[in-house]
Amino acid sequence: VVSDQLYSNVLKAEIPFYVYVTSWDHPPKFTRFLKHGVKYLVWGEGMREDLIDLHGINEDNIKVVGSSQFSNLHEYLATENYEKPEKTSKYIYYIATCGYPLILNQELSVIRKLSEILYSVDPLVKILFRPYPLFGDQGEYDELSALKNIVFDAYDPQSKKVFFNEDDILHKYDRIQNAEAVFHLGTTMGLEAAFFDVPVYC
Numbered sequence: 001v002v003s004d005q006l007y008s009n010v011l012k013a014e015i016p017f018y019v020y021v022t023s024w025d026h027p028p029k030f031t032r033f034l035k036h037g038v039k040y041l042v043w044g045e046g047m048r049e050d051l052i053d054l055h056g057i058n059e060d061n062i063k064v065v066g067s068s069q070f071s072n073l074h075e076y077l078a079t080e081n082y083e084k085p086e087k088t089s090k091y092i093y094y095i096a097t098c099g100y101p102l103i104l105n106q107e108l109s110v111i112r113k114l115s116e117i118l119y120s121v122d123p124l125v126k127i128l129f130r131p132y133p134l135f136g137d138q139g140e141y142d143e144l145s146a147l148k149n150i151v152f153d154a155y156d157p158q159s160k161k162v163f164f165n166e167d168d169i170l171h172k173y174d175r176i177q178n179a180e181a182v183f184h185l186g187t188t189m190g191l192e193a194a195f196f197d198v199p200v201y202c
Contacts, residue, residue: 021047022069023188026082027054035199039123043067073192076173090125092118093179096132096141097187107185114183115147126151128175130189 010017011063019034020041021027027050028170033040035055042048048064094114098107115127130153131141144150155177172189173196176182181199184190193200 007034007037017098019067020065021051024191025186025188027051031054033057039063041065065117069188070192073173073195076170077195090122090180091128091178092107092125092155093128093130093175093182095184095187095189095193097185099132099134099192102138104123111144111150112147115144115149115160119149120190123149125149128179129152130175149152 003056017038018041019038021043024047027033028048028166033051033055035057040051040057042051042062042064043066044064048059048062051062052059065179069162092114094111094187096107098104104178111127111129118125128149129144135199141152143193145152173192176189176193176198177196180202182190182193183201184193186202190200190202
């Protein structure tokens, strides 16, 4: 909830106020969870416990409703689309995880090391690198362009009004299922990848 004024107006008008916690990592990541006049909708029991333990939210004000994000994955896996086509090239799918500049440099060092090790094992296998979507200016990743075995995943959520449309979601799942392995430092996409028949390294 980013607007104190909106929160105040809703309370004064006595309008029922629900907040959907949109990701498993939001309770530990964010410090601002309102304690009064709001009911929370969460993915599962673990998130419910996080709100109680980390933010002192009354358990009566939290309802487990499931994850809307995983409904797309459920539908995808239930269709005939879930067939591995013949691969034309081998790649490791690296999903950028860090949305904060202060820890981005640490992630870049992990990627450089992975690139070096992979190149020494098999120079023909590429790292398909998926930039973190909240970085509008991808200049943060310029140094990776110089590495011989890194290719940037071609998607651009910043140019659209919708953050991820249906084509983006299908693109993501296709990339995951055709990878030799998926690497990440702790992201929801890594959880999604675990539903595919592909090794996932966190």
